[in-house]
Amino acid sequence: MKLSRWFAEHWVMGVALLVLGYLFLPIAVVAALSFNRPSSRLSYDFNEFTLDNWRNPCATSDMCDAVLRSVQIGFISTVAATALGTLMAFALVRHRFRGRSGLNVLIFLPMATPELVMGTSLLALFVAGGVPLGFWTIVIAHVMFCVSFVVVTVKARLAGMDRRLEEAAMDLYASEWQTFRRITLPLVLPGIVAAALLAFSLSFDDFIITNFNSGTTVTFPMYVWGAAQRGIPPQVNVIGTAMFLVALLLVLASSLRGRQARRAAVTAAVPSPRASTRS
Amino acid sequence: MSALAHVPTGSGQSASPPPAARPGRHRLLPYLLLLPGAAWLFLFFAVPLLQLAAASLYDPDGSLSTGYALTWAFGNYPTALQAYWPQFGRSFLYAGIALVLALLMGYPLAYAIAQKAGRWKNLLLVCVIAPMFTSFLVRTLAWKTILSDNGWLVGLLRDVHLLGPDGRLLATPVAVVLGLTYNFLPFLVLPLYASLERLDYRLLEASSDLYASPLKTFRRVTLPVSMPGLIAGTLLFFIPATGDYINAELLGTPNQYMIGNVIDSAFLVRLDYPQGAALSFLLMSAILAVVFVYLRRAGTEEVL
Amino acid sequence: MARETPAGDLRLANLTKTFGAFTAVDDLSLTIPQGSFFALLGASGCGKTTTLRMIAGLEEPTSGQVLLGDRDIARLRPYKRPVNTVFQSYALFPHLDIFENVAFGLRRRGIRSVDQQVRQMLSLVQLDGYERRRPAQLSGGQQQRVALARALINHPQVLLLDEPLGALDLKLRRQMQIELKRIQTEVGITFVHVTHDQEEAMTMADTVAVMNAGRIEQLGPPAEIYEFPATAFVANFLGQSNLIAGEVTGGNGNDILVTAHGGRFSVPAARARTNRGPVHLGVRPEKLHLVAGAGQVPAGCQYLEGTISDASYVGVSTQYLLRTGWGTEVSVFVANSGAQQRFVPGNRAVAYWDPRHAFLLGRRAGDDDRTTPVLDEPVGASS
16 A cells, blocks of 8 residues: 555656666667777777776867867857857847838748758858858858757847836936946846857757768768768767767856855845855 | 916927927837848848749759749649659658657656656756757768668667568668667657646646546646647757658658658759759748648647 | 035926826915925825925926926926935935945036045934945835935025835834934025825925915915814815814804704804804814713813724724714724723714814815725825
């Protein structure tokens, strides 16, 4: 009786933890393989523990070139997409204009279109226009599919912002530009940063669209794809694990800061200032 | 100076006329803000789609080297469909099965994080997002290792006789569906979580207080509340899963190829642009048709 | 920002604001003397907040003028006006600490050394030691005081308060009302206070303007408005009134004679807003006294007879409803001084009043008795 009660209470959590295990299984494999000295180029089995891959991640130099290129493309695309998307989000939230619904469709559609179709259609355009494929066609493509995500993210933050704060600033002698600079921008910044991080991760990880528009330029996913045919160097797993860890640290650091702020708020809620310093 | 007439103690400062200069600048501002982004999307999203539509009607006898002529060759569509309908069917079948599996896994996960996790909520949420930061391809290749013939998983399944002595996982439909399920699961879980988080636990208590069984409570309370998230998550999962070809390529064989593999090779290997374009358009319209029917049945068009 | 030179009175001249087909403020003209505490009182949607926003520059008038002394500021940008606002939701900047919130206006005007002024201002609102806190770490009352300090530090010529106490609980609200009044007396700045709370308006303001549907119904010192309302709306928005429908039948020297529901009454001419046609005879519930029979009514008083239909004991007083012969229920508040006779529902009773406490208002033909107060919107429903 008691056991079945316990089961009824906790089975959902049990299933959830199993699913999380499923989500982390490949990550664990990637992390393990990053310490592997493979027996042959095409073998993916764990052979022998080594730190060589971490000590020397650029042993295969073309891989590091690809990573560097992906970072460059990711950086340029992120800056451009964040700028374009943020401007659009401001226009959408703050202004009335004609053609709004058409524009909304234009922003929504790229998120609902299979990447494959976007990749092939851009390729068809570049080929028809005689544009040589390479670094800049990849950037153009990445900016295109990142913009919509930036618009949606910044829009959400902007729409949640209290307009009265800006009115208050204007009331307190801040001109339009000062109001934007001192109030609006700092308050929307977390949304813009989140959008930029999202854009970077989308760009860095994109394979399908890049694959159609890269010509002979090799990004990190392109490199992995090519290497998958010939056998993957274990350093790829080092990059995979490192990216995971960096992302995890970023997220944990930001949530820790959030928690500190919250704790400070709780201590401050204690009526007398002395009581809070004592605790 | 008629304005003075209204003011008992006119000071010589007349009421300024309705300002014209300022709003004039303001009326132009939104268009200036929108212009770069909208132009980018128009030039590199909308125009290419039209270009692709044109390409799908090119003369199929042309080639990249000799050039193509727009001959309104609508025949490209039936020809392409005839040649590749198995891959087409497979795309929707695999994506459909993967969706069902993902719902079975993703719903409890989203529900547990939203309603049961308490102070661990944020940590669990990070756990859902974190795997996405390891490269998509690297993760899929890790599955290749996990599912390989001499891996521990196949060994275990053979030992318990769920697989025959020569049974495999890799290079089977199972592997491809598993890969699809895995790769797009977070896209299903996150919107679902967002809507389940808004579910007030007191609603559930009220429902069970009114003699509803757990199943009834789920059907009458939980499910309707989570509907917007369910719809958004389903679309975010299904659209990329149907168009995917990486899982079929890395975890399957040509016997598991989906329509994406065909389009990929049409553009990059066979250089048959008219056919690739026709297949791309068929894929997009098929997805849009499925989405439309689904939204109609789900009764919400607001998610768009 | 020449704050040493007094600006003079704040005058609104034919101020009108329309939103599409809706007229929020309708040809409003009034003068607010320099240094006074002025309250704009009205229900949600009456146009009081729109008026305030036009003074602040957050809304542009459709027509009309906002004059500060001799200067029309109606078309100046908000940051060009010597006017500051305490917003209903306080609108404190969440990313700045208390010190920077209060210093914001000074810094925007290019004042470098703000330290001493900010500290002085924080001690005026009794928030010393809170400089480095964030707004989210303060209670509602503290936030309200920061909002006040943030506006006052600029020494505006007019301070606008938009339902500044609406978000506070009752006890804190009382405390802050007294506090605000103290500060206003201390700094001598013109305060324009928008509120839907009649009690708040009456306790704080020197002059109250009652607004309804974009127009001012009545303007004057609180006691004057309460004792001798100009319209049925004011009579029932500011406190409660029993308005009995009747007709003027003639004059008798200093009195005006009225017939209502078969009864004959009189009101001093000085207490009448009209002397002919259909009228409302008004008496405040606390001006009515209850006795058991007409014989006990003192000489010179007038009365209504009826049956007690409800008696609510509310501590300081007992509130009775007296159902008259023609069906109207009249409110009577009897102070619990211990000397009065108690009535229970079903008792016959007589309510009498001194005619000098009654008032006479014009009535649209067809309007009946009005004895229920104008229902007020809940706090926080912004207008």
